[in-house]
Amino acid sequence: MTSVRHVLVPIDLSDGSRAALASASVLARAFSARLTALYVSPRGVHDQGALEDELRSFVASFVAPAAGEPVPVVVEARAGDAADEILACGRERGADLIVLGMHSRRPVGRWFLGSVTEDVARRADCAVLAVPWGLDTPSLLRVVCAVDLSVSSAETLAHAAAAAHALRARLIVLHAVDGPHGFEPWTLSGMTEAEARRALCERERARLTELVAPYVRRGLSVELRVEEGDPRPIIERSLHGGVDMAVLGVRPSGRLDRFFYGSTVAHVLTAGVCPVLLVGHRQAVPDSTEEASVSAPEHVV
Numbered sequence: 001m002t003s004v005r006h007v008l009v010p011i012d013l014s015d016g017s018r019a020a021l022a023s024a025s026v027l028a029r030a031f032s033a034r035l036t037a038l039y040v041s042p043r044g045v046h047d048q049g050a051l052e053d054e055l056r057s058f059v060a061s062f063v064a065p066a067a068g069e070p071v072p073v074v075v076e077a078r079a080g081d082a083a084d085e086i087l088a089c090g091r092e093r094g095a096d097l098i099v100l101g102m103h104s105r106r107p108v109g110r111w112f113l114g115s116v117t118e119d120v121a122r123r124a125d126c127a128v129l130a131v132p133w134g135l136d137t138p139s140l141l142r143v144v145c146a147v148d149l150s151v152s153s154a155e156t157l158a159h160a161a162a163a164a165h166a167l168r169a170r171l172i173v174l175h176a177v178d179g180p181h182g183f184e185p186w187t188l189s190g191m192t193e194a195e196a197r198r199a200l201c202e203r204e205r206a207r208l209t210e211l212v213a214p215y216v217r218r219g220l221s222v223e224l225r226v227e228e229g230d231p232r233p234i235i236e237r238s239l240h241g242g243v244d245m246a247v248l249g250v251r252p253s254g255r256l257d258r259f260f261y262g263s264t265v266a267h268v269l270t271a272g273v274c275p276v277l278l279v280g281h282r283q284a285v286p287d288s289t290e291e292a293s294v295s296a297p298e299h300v301v
Helices: 017-031 048-069 080-092 117-121 153-167 193-217 231-239 265-273
Strands: 006-009 034-041 072-080 097-105 108-111 127-132 140-144 171-177 223-227 244-249 276-279
Touching: 006 017, 006 048, 006 171, 017 034, 017 097, 017 127, 017 153, 017 193, 034 080, 034 127, 048 072, 048 127, 072 080, 080 117, 117 127, 117 276, 140 153, 140 231, 153 193, 153 244, 153 276, 171 193, 171 231, 193 223, 231 244, 231 265, 244 265, 265 276
Parallel strands: 006 034, 006 097, 034 072, 097 127, 140 171, 140 244, 171 223, 244 276
Antiparallel strands: 127 276
């Protein structure tokens, strides 16, 4: 998502598509990117022309009111397996971002990541934005990027910085410090546990400051948050504070190559508080010092 030229948003002719269309429209307009709305039928499309007319009418009824100024949309209909066709369309059209809606289920206020959304996010070659059903049009004034300071954090941050820059949003970079632990060297250094915790947080803040420095030098509004404890509640608490988008790195794990179940990402998605940008770490890590990594059109409003 560091250079968004084409946004793909799958739709299913339900009200649940509205939030995804709204978010996709906002991002397409900010990046001056093309927008494609894709409908996948599990059966053959008997009257392609009639279906595409219906889809255009549906898209127009949601995109224009949600996004304000209309965004030109290409509408496409395909038949086949939903995840396979979404991924194929994304590859063929060179999508840089796929925006997928999540659907609600009982009890009220809980969300689940549908099998299609999970499958696409797990296999996509580009970033995926998961949007909870029922959200209002995003203002996108605050973007939270949670990083663990591993080697893949540079890629996660590059995507978050690009989004924040294009949308003129404030970027909040969050890092949870889990430790120190009793088996670590601080126990032999003569430091108290409180002193060790303070030193560890200071060290991690210094690393985080170095990571975001190229973006700060270019004028991006960045706030650093270093908190101690379990990352899951720290991230969830930050998102409940009125955030418009979360950016999280995900990587394959386990025998089934699953991203989500039992992970911090799963809990953030389940909360359904805001759209979540999922950055898969099978992609090459961009150079965070490159000017292009946060470039955006000058006329972004």
